[in-house]
Amino acid sequence: MSAVLAAALRAGAEHAARSLLGATLHSDLGGVRTAGRIVETEAYLAEGDLASHSAVGETPRNRSMFGEAGLAYVYLIYGVHHCVNVVTGEAGKGEAVLIRALEPTRGHDVMRARRNGARDRLLCDGPGKLAQALGITRAADGGRLLEPGGLWLVGGEATVEEEDVLVGPRIGITKSADLPLRFRLGSP
DNA sequence: GCAGGGATTTTCT
DNA sequence: GAAAATCCCTGCG
Numbered sequence: 001m002s003a004v005l006a007a008a009l010r011a012g013a014e015h016a017a018r019s020l021l022g023a024t025l026h027s028d029l030g031g032v033r034t035a036g037r038i039v040e041t042e043a044y045l046a047e048g049d050l051a052s053h054s055a056v057g058e059t060p061r062n063r064s065m066f067g068e069a070g071l072a073y074v075y076l077i078y079g080v081h082h083c084v085n086v087v088t089g090e091a092g093k094g095e096a097v098l099i100r101a102l103e104p105t106r107g108h109d110v111m112r113a114r115r116n117g118a119r120d121r122l123l124c125d126g127p128g129k130l131a132q133a134l135g136i137t138r139a140a141d142g143g144r145l146l147e148p149g150g151l152w153l154v155g156g157e158a159t160v161e162e163e164d165v166l167v168g169p170r171i172g173i174t175k176s177a178d179l180p181l182r183f184r185l186g187s188p
Numbered sequence: 189g190c191a192g193g194g195a196t197t198t199t200c201t
Numbered sequence: 202g203a204a205a206a207t208c209c210c211t212g213c214g
Binding site (some may be wrong): 044052075077078079083098100116126128129170172173 | 206207
């Protein structure tokens with residue numbers, strides 16, 4: 001199962017961003033299982049992409065992004081929220097896919113408690129929200145996502161039809177904001 | 189349902 | 202010193 005996903009991640013951020021749609025992100029962080037289906041991603045490239053954290057070179061914060069495909073890159077945004085990325089491409093390149101939104105599949109009650117009683121629909125519909133719902137912090141940075149552990153991925157074998165994937169510009173950035181590198185599953 | 193402002197850490201000019 | 206891959210609360214329709 002992971003072999004297919006591992007190959008998709010190595011193929012590059014854009015391809016990986018599509019492949020991750022429909023896959024499931026599991027978390028045992030905090031001793032409780034929570035999980036969600038990935039419904040929105042964004043690709044951050046190594047070249048020609050000024051919005052990518054790797055564009056400024058390797059720093060202590062983004063070092064995980066320069067690791068091998070399948071590692072987690074977790075960082076703090078606006079001093080308040082955490083964002084989760086999946087490292088892609090060749091090691092040392094600096095590519096990653098941001099997980100933007102999940103559809104909760106397991107541990108709803110735990111997620112609700114962590115998310116201050118939010119409704120199911122609002123539990124994981126943003127990068128910072130899903131990190132909070134799954135209990136993800138910088139402690140998960142640099143972890144392996146392709147083998148069961150604190151945080152890992154399941155699925156990712158082309159479970160999604162091409163025509164159900166909507167492509168558009170990325171959200172919340174100012175640099176390279178016109179690149180069509182955001183992918184999400186069509187809403188019903 | 190939609191708009192506006194505050195919170196708070198890391199990084200770089 | 203300010204910007205940043207964001208979210209929550211408030212006030213108003």
